[in-house]
Amino acid sequence: MKWSHWVRLRKLVQLLSFAFFVYLSFAVVERRVAPPLADIFFRFDPLSALGSMLATRQWIPRLALAIITVLLTLLVGRAWCGWICPLGTLLEWVSFKRARDILLKGVKAESSGIKGVSIMRPYDRLRKLKYFLLVVALLMALLGSLFLLSLDPLAIFTRTMTTSILPAIFYGINSLERLLYQVSFLTPALDWFEGVVRGTVLPAAQPLFLQNLGIALVFIGILALNLLAHRFWCRYLCPLGALLGFFAKFSIFRPMIGSACTSCSRCAQVCRPGAIQVQSGVLHIQPSECTMCLDCLASCQPGDMHLRPHYRPAPKEDFDLSRRETLGALATGTAAVLLLGSQLHRHQPNSWRIRPPGVEDEDTFLSTCLRCSQCMKICPTTALQPALNEAGLEGLWTPIVVPRQGYCDYGCTACGQVCPSGAIPKLSLEEKRLAVLGTARIDRDRCLPWASATTCVVCEEMCPTPDKSIILEEATVIDAYGMELVVQRPTVLRETCIGCGICEQHCPLSGEAAIRVYAA
């Protein structure tokens, strides 16, 4: 097989991996039972595995597949980045090459040492950043905080997909349908479309998420950085890329330049991650930065580049962390853990901080949750929402239940099934039905039968416990017209209420509900 064929194969694998990632985003719509392989990307993710195992000081068997990724990297370098990672693939596709060329026209190119060849690599030393971030993230994990796992590329993509991209797509489709349903001759076509997609890939209700704009902005920022360099994120920032880059220094198969090299530097110019350095006329490949795209091998004119076994670790590079910088990263991590840990919000009990079913201890949860958003992605009622400051900044983008937006469905155990690290325990339906999220309380100053002499017992009707956890007392009141009226006034039985929040969601008052779940 020629190298150009390998390049084509790589692009195919990328496409399939990306398509599968997108498929999984749609495959969980309206599901109570997780589809097979729902969390498969995270199970192969060594950063998530290492981080959560360091933080919990436990072997997490479900994440053991990450060893395969590590072994793969030890064999052929950062093939994950160039072949599998869906975020990397997207950044490769949305490269903004033309815009970047225009934007960087004025930036002074370095001389390559080869006559007539100059190579633009304006930010090479920035590669340090990702190693710095990795050390900070791992030290923080060791000290019990998974805060920086929110920068895992899979987590970023899943979170953005869940909270921003999919809701926006669904909103677009729903709006368009609402418009087209006004045109009567289109109705049969729309009905057919609805019959195919509604309830399968299109959820019955429009999902809405807190922070969708903020999360989208982070993602757009990552895309926009491509204007400065191809796959800027992967080169300079990605902590998973840094971890794999570290292992890649010891990888066995690397692109090697043979003796027939004419120093034409074509390879360096096609290299997507800019991993081929040209210094004083000598070409030098940096395995820690190489994403195994194989373009260089295909481009070599003398045809003298090969993947050859090589058993010596790669030499130290300029952008590897020095001892002093490593110490700086450790200090940064320590400071971050201390500052985050001593935040007032982290310790203050917060009645809005309602955790998913089965989660018992807040500290354990924070040091196990990967911030991956898988639970929010599958939650059929969008009850699970990304936290902002409910648990302090350390809890950023961890899941909380927001009952006014969505209740915890009495017939559903989906979140525990897809949680890769087990932060949300896998519960049977019977166990889940007994899991207490919080307790509902009625605001008698606003509740219609209590405060406004109006009949209403939606909360009681919705309450899913086999023996209702809301009881009704009859009272005779004078209504707004001066007439006697018998109303039923709801009262929550605090001992049996599980805090599922369906009462809060369906409370007909506008704005804040008159019945609210307070965190357990």
Place this chain on the structure above:
Amino acid sequence: MKRSVSRREFIRLAALSAAGAILASCSPEATQLADPTAIPATLTTQPATEANDAPPATSTGATEASTSRPEPTQPRASEAYLSVVHGSDPAAITKAALDALGGIERFVKSGADVIIKPNICTDYHPPEYAITTNPIVVATLVTLAFGAGAKRVRVMDYPFGGSPESAYAISGIADAVKAAGGEMHVMSQPKYKNYTIQGAKSMKSTQVYPDIIDADVLINVPIAKHHGSGRLTLGAKNLMGVVLDRNTMHMSLHKRIADLNLLVRPTLTLIDGVRILMENGPTGGNLNDVKQMNTVIASHDTVCADAYATGWFSLEPRDVPYIEACADLGLGTLDWQGVKLEEISL
């Protein structure tokens, strides 16, 4: 170069289709459709006719034709007004209940577009818990409708707990209906339309799923259950499932249920009493609250069927205010003893 041209072409195409869509949506036909007042409530405008000879309205048909589902047909002399059938085979009693009314052909004409509206309120429990309509009863109606020549039979509800797909599955109704050749249909939010209700006392307008209004035949198949605010949930209350905003209906629940029944007129109501829920309704979850009744009630008159079913809970029709409110609006009779009742034990 080539790439930039193709992008330009793409943008031009997109702009053209967007302009086309906007123009199309501004057509007079569309504005007429969008005007909620163009769709009258059926009650006052349609005389009660014995047979439904109107041609089946196609979904592309004009608004008037598709909303003119006739008033439920009055029984002929040989046919019962109300039928009550007891027996341990849900399929057999369903069929017998319809036979007593003159057979399914009295309601479903050849080529009809039929919608069956069971109660599929949550995805919490399987059918033994008596919170969702018996799947065999629903499937039997599907089979009977096809037997009468129905062109299409769809089954739908909008659960308040869980998603339609999961509730359809757990209720057992999805499997049974599909086996009978019917379709499970998800009511799509973008399709709901606002309807004004003429003669309404409390709910002057509301958003309803238009297929329910437009179908040639609507078969209302509630399960009889205890209910906190409604006291009981029966036929008239079961129609709440077709309304988008049900929460605000609760502020004046009984009057608004009656108003809804002014707008949504089922061709036939069949109350599933195979198992009924005596306490902790409508969500249930306790097998001790379930009572095996092995009975179904059928009538073209929802109010009358509901009135009869109150007896199962040791109540009088007037104890359930929405049934009384429906009768007050002239939607049916509370006096089930005064109509031709056929009671059969199989």
